[in-house]
Amino acid sequence: MEKAINATVVTIGDELLIGQVVDTNTTYIASCLNDSGIVLQESVSVHDDAEQILASLRQAIHASDIVLFTGGLGPTKDDITKAALARFFGAELVEDARVKQHVESLYSARPDVLNRLTRTQWLVPDNAEILENRVGSAPLMLWQYKDDDRPVVVVSMPGVPYEMQIAMQEQIMPRLRQLFSDRLPAIVHRNALVYGLAESVIELKIKEWEDALPAAIHLAYLPKDGIVRLRLSSYGEATAEQVERQFETLVNLLSENIIATEDLPLEVLVGKELRRLNATVSTAESCTGGKLAVLLNRHSGSSEFYMGSVVAYDNSVKQQVLGVSEQCLSQHGAVSEPTVRQMAQGVRQLMRTDYAIATSGVAGPTGGTPDKPVGTIWVAVATPNETATQLLHLGTLREKNTDRATVAALVMLLKILRKS
Amino acid sequence: MEKAINATVVTIGDELLIGQVVDTNTTYIASCLNDSGIVLQESVSVHDDAEQILASLRQAIHASDIVLFTGGLGPTKDDITKAALARFFGAELVEDARVKQHVESLYSARPDVLNRLTRTQWLVPDNAEILENRVGSAPLMLWQYKDDDRPVVVVSMPGVPYEMQIAMQEQIMPRLRQLFSDRLPAIVHRNALVYGLAESVIELKIKEWEDALPAAIHLAYLPKDGIVRLRLSSYGEATAEQVERQFETLVNLLSENIIATEDLPLEVLVGKELRRLNATVSTAESCTGGKLAVLLNRHSGSSEFYMGSVVAYDNSVKQQVLGVSEQCLSQHGAVSEPTVRQMAQGVRQLMRTDYAIATSGVAGPTGGTPDKPVGTIWVAVATPNETATQLLHLGTLREKNTDRATVAALVMLLKILRKS
Numbered sequence: 001m002e003k004a005i006n007a008t009v010v011t012i013g014d015e016l017l018i019g020q021v022v023d024t025n026t027t028y029i030a031s032c033l034n035d036s037g038i039v040l041q042e043s044v045s046v047h048d049d050a051e052q053i054l055a056s057l058r059q060a061i062h063a064s065d066i067v068l069f070t071g072g073l074g075p076t077k078d079d080i081t082k083a084a085l086a087r088f089f090g091a092e093l094v095e096d097a098r099v100k101q102h103v104e105s106l107y108s109a110r111p112d113v114l115n116r117l118t119r120t121q122w123l124v125p126d127n128a129e130i131l132e133n134r135v136g137s138a139p140l141m142l143w144q145y146k147d148d149d150r151p152v153v154v155v156s157m158p159g160v161p162y163e164m165q166i167a168m169q170e171q172i173m174p175r176l177r178q179l180f181s182d183r184l185p186a187i188v189h190r191n192a193l194v195y196g197l198a199e200s201v202i203e204l205k206i207k208e209w210e211d212a213l214p215a216a217i218h219l220a221y222l223p224k225d226g227i228v229r230l231r232l233s234s235y236g237e238a239t240a241e242q243v244e245r246q247f248e249t250l251v252n253l254l255s256e257n258i259i260a261t262e263d264l265p266l267e268v269l270v271g272k273e274l275r276r277l278n279a280t281v282s283t284a285e286s287c288t289g290g291k292l293a294v295l296l297n298r299h300s301g302s303s304e305f306y307m308g309s310v311v312a313y314d315n316s317v318k319q320q321v322l323g324v325s326e327q328c329l330s331q332h333g334a335v336s337e338p339t340v341r342q343m344a345q346g347v348r349q350l351m352r353t354d355y356a357i358a359t360s361g362v363a364g365p366t367g368g369t370p371d372k373p374v375g376t377i378w379v380a381v382a383t384p385n386e387t388a389t390q391l392l393h394l395g396t397l398r399e400k401n402t403d404r405a406t407v408a409a410l411v412m413l414l415k416i417l418r419k420s
Numbered sequence: 421m422e423k424a425i426n427a428t429v430v431t432i433g434d435e436l437l438i439g440q441v442v443d444t445n446t447t448y449i450a451s452c453l454n455d456s457g458i459v460l461q462e463s464v465s466v467h468d469d470a471e472q473i474l475a476s477l478r479q480a481i482h483a484s485d486i487v488l489f490t491g492g493l494g495p496t497k498d499d500i501t502k503a504a505l506a507r508f509f510g511a512e513l514v515e516d517a518r519v520k521q522h523v524e525s526l527y528s529a530r531p532d533v534l535n536r537l538t539r540t541q542w543l544v545p546d547n548a549e550i551l552e553n554r555v556g557s558a559p560l561m562l563w564q565y566k567d568d569d570r571p572v573v574v575v576s577m578p579g580v581p582y583e584m585q586i587a588m589q590e591q592i593m594p595r596l597r598q599l600f601s602d603r604l605p606a607i608v609h610r611n612a613l614v615y616g617l618a619e620s621v622i623e624l625k626i627k628e629w630e631d632a633l634p635a636a637i638h639l640a641y642l643p644k645d646g647i648v649r650l651r652l653s654s655y656g657e658a659t660a661e662q663v664e665r666q667f668e669t670l671v672n673l674l675s676e677n678i679i680a681t682e683d684l685p686l687e688v689l690v691g692k693e694l695r696r697l698n699a700t701v702s703t704a705e706s707c708t709g710g711k712l713a714v715l716l717n718r719h720s721g722s723s724e725f726y727m728g729s730v731v732a733y734d735n736s737v738k739q740q741v742l743g744v745s746e747q748c749l750s751q752h753g754a755v756s757e758p759t760v761r762q763m764a765q766g767v768r769q770l771m772r773t774d775y776a777i778a779t780s781g782v783a784g785p786t787g788g789t790p791d792k793p794v795g796t797i798w799v800a801v802a803t804p805n806e807t808a809t810q811l812l813h814l815g816t817l818r819e820k821n822t823d824r825a826t827v828a829a830l831v832m833l834l835k836i837l838r839k840s
Contacts, residue, residue, distance in 0.1 A: 015642050017460040019451025020649070024442050026465065031439025040437040042472070043465040045446065052462070076623045076641055077630070110618075117620040135815075162817050198530075200537040203496045210497070221496055222435050229440070289717040293710030293731040300785055300818060308737035310730055311703075311713040317728035317771055321741070351737055365720055395555070397582050398720060 004235060005180050007033050008060035009043040012053060012071035012081055013159055016045045025070045025164055032168050036177055037187040037235055038066065048072050050084040057088060057154070061147050066176060071159030073138035075117040082125070082141070085156055089143055091125030096139065099124060103137045131171040136163035140171055144179075153179055185236025190247040191263035194228045194254055195411050202228055206253050209246075214238060217246055225400075225407045229263065230254075259411060266410045267295040273417035274305035279354035281413070283309040284322050284347035286334065287361040287377055291406045307351045312343065322346030335360050335372050337380075337389050344382035355417070356382040357409045364398045375401055379409045381416055388416065424655060425600050427453050428480035429463040432473060432491035432501055433579055436465045445490045445584055452588050456597055457607040457655055458486065468492050470504040477508060477574070481567050486596060491579030493558035495537040502545070502561070505576055509563055511545030516559065519544060523557045551591040556583035560591055564599075573599055605656025610667040611683035614648045614674055615831050622648055626673050629666075634658060637666055645820075645827045649683065650674075679831060686830045687715040693837035694725035699774035701833070703729040704742050704767035706754065707781040707797055711826045727771045732763065742766030755780050755792050757800075757809050764802035775837070776802040777829045783818045795821055799829045801836055808836065 009029050015021040026043045033040050041064055046052040053072070060067040072081030086093055100122035107114040121137040124130050131140035138158040145152045155172055157164045177184065194202060199221050203210070210219055216237030222229040232250065234243050251258055260269055274281055283292040293309035296302060310321050315334055318324040324342040332338045340360045348356035361377025368374035375394035380387055392408055394401045429449050435441040446463045453460050461484060466472040473492070480487040492501030506513055520542035527534040541557040544550050551560035558578040565572045575592055577584045597604065614622060619641050623630070630639055636657030642649040652670065654663050671678055680689055694701055703712040713729035716722060730741050735754055738744040743766040744759055752758045760780045768776035781797025788794035795814035800807055812828055814821045 014640055016447070017450050017463065018454045018640075019447050019449070019460075020640075020642050020651075021644075022442060022444050022447045027436070027439050027442045029439070030437050034438040040439075041467075042476075043437065045463045047461075056462075075620050078641065112621055113618050115620055115624055117623060162820055198533050200495045200535055201532055203537060204535055220434055220438070220440075221498065222440050224441075231440075285713075290710035290713030290729060290731065293705075294714055297709040297731070297733050298819075300783075300787075303733060307734040308731045308741070309710060309733075310741075311710065311717070311728045313713075313717050313723060313729075314727040314771075320772075321728070321730075321770060350741060351734075352740075363720075367720075399718075400582055 004039045004185065005037070005066065005183055006041045006064045007038050007066040007068060008041055008064040009068045009070070010053070010056045010060060011043070011045045011159065012048060012069060013045070014047050014078070016071075017047055024161055025159065028161070028165055029068055029070070029168060032173050035187070036173060037185045038176070038180070039235070048078050048080055050080055050087070053081060053084045054088055057085070061145065061152050061154070065150075065152055065180070067152065067154045068172070069154070069156040070164050073156065073158045075120055075137070081156060082123075085141065085143075085154070086125040089125060089127055089145070091127045093123040094126045096122050096124040096130055099130065099139045102132070106137055131167070131175065133158065133163055133167055134170065135166050136160060138163070140167050142172075142175065187236065188234045188238065188240045188243040189263075190232045190243055191261070192230045192247070192251055192254070192258050193260040193263075194230060194257045195226060195259045196257050197228065197254070199223050199228055202230070202254065206250060209249055209253060213246060214242070217243055225403045227259070227266070227407060227411075231263070259414060265295075266407060266414065267298060270296070270410055270414050270417065271299065271302060271305060273414060274355070277354070277417060277420055279417075279420075280305050280307050281355045281357065282307045282347045282351035282353040284343040284356065284358040285309060285311050286313060286318070286343070286359055287363040288359040288402050288406050288409070289313065291402055292357055292359070292409060295406065295410070307353050310347050310350070318343060322350065333372070335362055335376055335378060337378055337391070340378035340380040341382075341387050341389055344380035344387055348382045354384055355413060357413055358382070359405050359409055361392070361401070361405060363401045364396050377401065377405045379405060379412060381409070381413050383416060383420070388412065424459045424605065425457070425486065425603055426461045426484045427458050427486040427488060428461055428484040429488045429490070430473070430476045430480060431463070431465045431579065432468060432489060433465070434467050434498070436491075437467055444581055445579065448581070448585055449488055449490070449588060452593050455607070456593060457605045458596070458600070459655070468498045468500055470500055470507070473501060473504045474508055477505070481565065481572050481574070485570075485572055485600070487572065487574045488592070489574070489576040490584050493576065493578045495540055495557070501576060502543075505561065505563075505574070506545040509545060509547055509565070511547045513543040514546045516542050516544045516550055519550065519559045522552070526557060551587070551595065553578065553583060553587055554590065555586050556580060558583070560587050562592075562595065607656065608654045608658065608660045608663040609683075610652045610663055611681070612650045612667070612671055612674070612678050613680040613683075614650060614677045615646060615679045616677050617648065617674070619643050619648055622650070622674065626670060629669055629673060633666060634662070637663055645823045646831075647679070647686070647827060651683070679834060685715075686827060686834065687718060690716070690830055690834050690837065691719065691722060691725060693834060694775070697774070697837065697840055699837075700725050700727050701775045701777065702727045702767045702771035702773040704763040704776065704778040705729060705731050706733060706738070706763070706779055707783040708779040708822050708826050708829070709733065711822055712777055712779070712829060715826065715830070727773050730767050730770070738763060742770065753792070755782055755796055755798060757798055757811070760798035760800040761802075761807050761809055764800040764807055768802045774804055775833060777833055778802070779825050779829055781812070781821070781825060783821045784816050785818055797821065797825045799825060799832055801829070801833050803836060803840070808832065
């Protein structure tokens with residue numbers, strides 16, 4: 001195999017290094033590169049500082065075939081990436097008529113934004129290829145550079161995540177695939193989602209198989225909120241058939257705990273099953289507080305199967321809106337099997353859906369009792385025929401508990417739907 | 421002033437560089453360091469690869485006083501950080517009785533997890549300081565190293581976010597503050613949240629003041645979902661009074677658009693006002709799909725003011741649960757002022773709260789009409805006296821639209837609460 005194409009991502013911005021903004025750009029770019037078989041070797045975050053930007057550029061150029069910058073392209077004073085890169089490449093900043101027209105039309109309805117600062121956005125380096133930033137004012141810049149005769153492509157994109165994402169999809173990735181077309185490997189990925197087994201338990205179960213895996217096929221473990229994603233990959237060194245055969249063995253070894261053999265979010269898997277059954281769902285949430293709702297309507301088109309939710313945080317809402325009986329609450333408490341069962345049945349009836357999910361638990365960090373410590377969470381799924389329940393014993397961290405309960409509830413519904 | 425203490429963060433894990441996991445660890449660590457006046461100079465992500473880990477360590481040691489690693493400490497085969505660092509520091513891995521006891525008690529209820537792989541967790545480098553990882557099995561390691569007589573502290577923490585967060589809070593930051601106590605500057609930060617002005621408009625409004633700002637005081641712009649956070653900082657070079665005086669001028673310059681003079685999440689600001697008024701709130705959400713609910717009950721103790729929500733995704737739920745009239749829906753449509761008004765009033769009555777928020781809009785990417793294009797979103801706030809509404813014209817991106825509508829709705833409620 002030819003040597004892999006290596007990339008480095010450099011994200012620029014003080015906000016990343018003082019902890020005010022999570023860097024989702026690197027993740028997004030990494031995923032795009034990975035899909036095309038480009039190996040992201042390293043990612044770096046630096047301050048809005050010309051020396052640091054150029055030092056990272058010099059180092060990245062030596063280590064990589066592609067260097068991707070995000071950030072520092074805004075119109076304000078702290079944004080200096082364009083000037084720093086222009087200096088490195090010996091470029092003059094010149095007015096670009098196409099960018100000017102684009103920025104003017106972008107802000108045609110907001111003349112206050114089309115101010116002196118915004119006008120600097122259509123100054124571009126005279127030796128860069130300028131690609132269109134359809135949704136923002138900062139131009140996308142691409143340089144083809146030679147490092148001792150080795151071609152290196154340097155790209156600069158805005159740091160605003162959705163601008164960068166659209167730029168990657170529509171402009172940068174197509175251009176990179178074109179520039180490196182003769183050197184990109186055929187990539188194969190196969191993913192399996194495993195539920196109900198700890199990472200180390202999985203490893204012991206598949207150890208013999210994993211140890212015998214050919215060097216050309218790689219396995220990664222990715223645990224999150226109770227699900228471990230297993231990913232089998234080959235970058236041009238194994239055939240799709242070879243990967244497929246190994247994948248089948250892996251899936252057989254863990255069969256009972258495999259909930260999917262494709263890399264899709266849980267709510268999408270649930271949505272697929274509901275569409276297949278032409279069925280609808282609603283949720284009644286206490287401790288998950290709307291997280292199930294947010295997931296179930298996250299994707300466009302979810303109105304086909306998702307009707308709505310009641311977040312019944314206060315007990316009065318459980319009673320008055322969901323119809324949980326006063327006796328049930330006073331006898332068993334809000335965090336109990338009878339209550340979560342009535343919640344699921346109540347919302348199913350209220351919203352006239354085929355299926356319904358309910359959650360009630362002590363998310364923490366306070367509110368635990370010796371009887372029901374923090375992390376005690378009940379989940380129920382009501383179907384046209386019955387209501388199933390499940391008790392979770394989770395940890396002490398509020399956010400983690402509600403995330404895990406959300407996953408547990410969706411997995412429970414998914415399994416029931418698959419049997420329907 | 422003494423030279424600032426510099427740090428480098430190195431996050432380790434293939435999952436970060438293939439785009440499967442967002443690196444929230446760097447952000448968290450950055451924020452902890454920043455709070456203590458330690459300057460995070462650079463952050464780097466590398467693969468689970470011993471050569472890359474050690475190359476990043478060598479480089480970080482030269483550039484920094486503190487090097488913080490996360491990741492690669494799990495019990496599985498791909499986790500190699502401990503061995504790589506032990507090699508660099510010339511350490512043997514030896515059994516640690518305290519860690520052994522801790523791990524055994526951690527998994528006492530799950531004997532399947534206490535397997536051969538997990539047992540490697542209590543092997544630790546014999547020349548590292550071992551700090552307690554209260555919630556996980558990977559030991560925290562700290563080395564005090566000399567780089568040409570300059571002391572450098574190297575720390576290795578697990579990559580699991582909540583384990584790392586607890587480690588930083590309880591162990592690492594106290595230890596670092598102790599080790600560098602004589603060199604940490606007195607830090608001053610003041611934050612203002614600005615709503616309703618674009619970044620460049622703010623910059624022009626405050627230009628004269630910003631240009632005259634002393635070099636010892638720094639201003640950062642942090643826009644997100646319609647709010648721009650302005651942060652004024654000094655790291656030991658200006659007094660709190662000097663920063664305060666500048667901050668007052670800044671707040672005066674933008675007075676009408678300032679919604680807070682402290683760095684708190686919007687839902688916390690809303691919660692404070694509701695507690696002050698001893699009032700309750702509920703939400704009726706169509707396009708925001710539960711996001712308001714999730715924010716309002718995100719923090720422990722929110723049951724004092726948050727009662728619940730109806731996510732009325734389908735029109736039938738708007739009618740049957742919230743009591744929106746059929747005539748209203750057929751005459752004006754779901755995305756209209758009369759509907760959003762009835763939704764807010766409906767949920768306020770249903771959940772017997774003092775205040776209620778409602779949202780209804782075309783989140784996109786599909787579903788737009790010439791009359792109501794994607795991004796058309798109505799927001800309403802019902803109070804004991806009246807119902808106020810607001811029309812937003814947002815963009816075409818679903819996730820961004822719902823985030824911005826959520827912020828707009830909370831700001832609207834906040835302003836109303838402050839006048840009450």
